[in-house]
Amino acid sequence: MLVVCFSATGNTKAVSEKIVEVTGADYFEIIPTEPYSESDLNYSDDGCRANREQQDETARPSISGNIENIEQYEVVLIGHPIWWGMEPRIMDTFMESYDFSGKTLANFCTSGGSGINTSTENLKALSTEANWLDGKRFSGRADTDEMQTWIDSI
Incomplete structure (x- = not known):
């Protein structure tokens, strides 16, 4: 088992590390070639990098x-994480970089309020030959019991 994570602010990384703890899985962190700065993530600025990427x-x-x-x-x-209701575009880069045919996949996200459904459908469309299990949205403060419950359910 492998846990893959992209986290711009640390919330998703914290959840990923708890999932690794619960499962004993290997871990890979998606690190952008050009790291995101605080101004890149200023969602109230229509011209910030994150917003430009999400709109393209x-x-x-x-x-x-x-x-x-x-x-x-x-x-x-x-x-x-969830950016404007879906996965960040770097997740699309990741999905398009590997062949997941025949593998079992599930996504999880961190979000203050947006759901996981749109990102799940987007990621599934990029890897149609995988067996997808139900994903899960967590708050950044989720505990290992929540992770274990999700892992047990899939």
């Missing part, structure tokens, strides 16, 4: 590093 369906921010031997993992849990 073709945006594919580059990732620093890659997963070697992805074929060894049967289950991949994919963590991301």
Whole structure:
């Protein structure tokens, strides 16, 4: 099992680390080649980098590093925040970078209020040959019991 995570502010990373603790899975952090600055994440600024990327369906921010031997993992849990109701575009970069055919996938997200459904459908569309399990939205303050309950349910 592999837990993959993109976290711009640390909330999703904290949840991912708890899932790793619960499952004993390997861990890979998606790190943008060009890190996001505080001003890049200023959602009240229409021109900030995050907003520009989200408004451009073709945006594919580059990732620093890659997963070697992805074929060894049967289950991949994919963590991301929600930006404007869906996954950040860097998650699309990630999904398009690997062949997940025949693998079991589930995504999880952190969000203060937005749901996971749109991002789940978007990610599924990028890997139609995978077996997708139900995803889960967590708050940044979720505890390991919540992670265990989700893992047990899938």
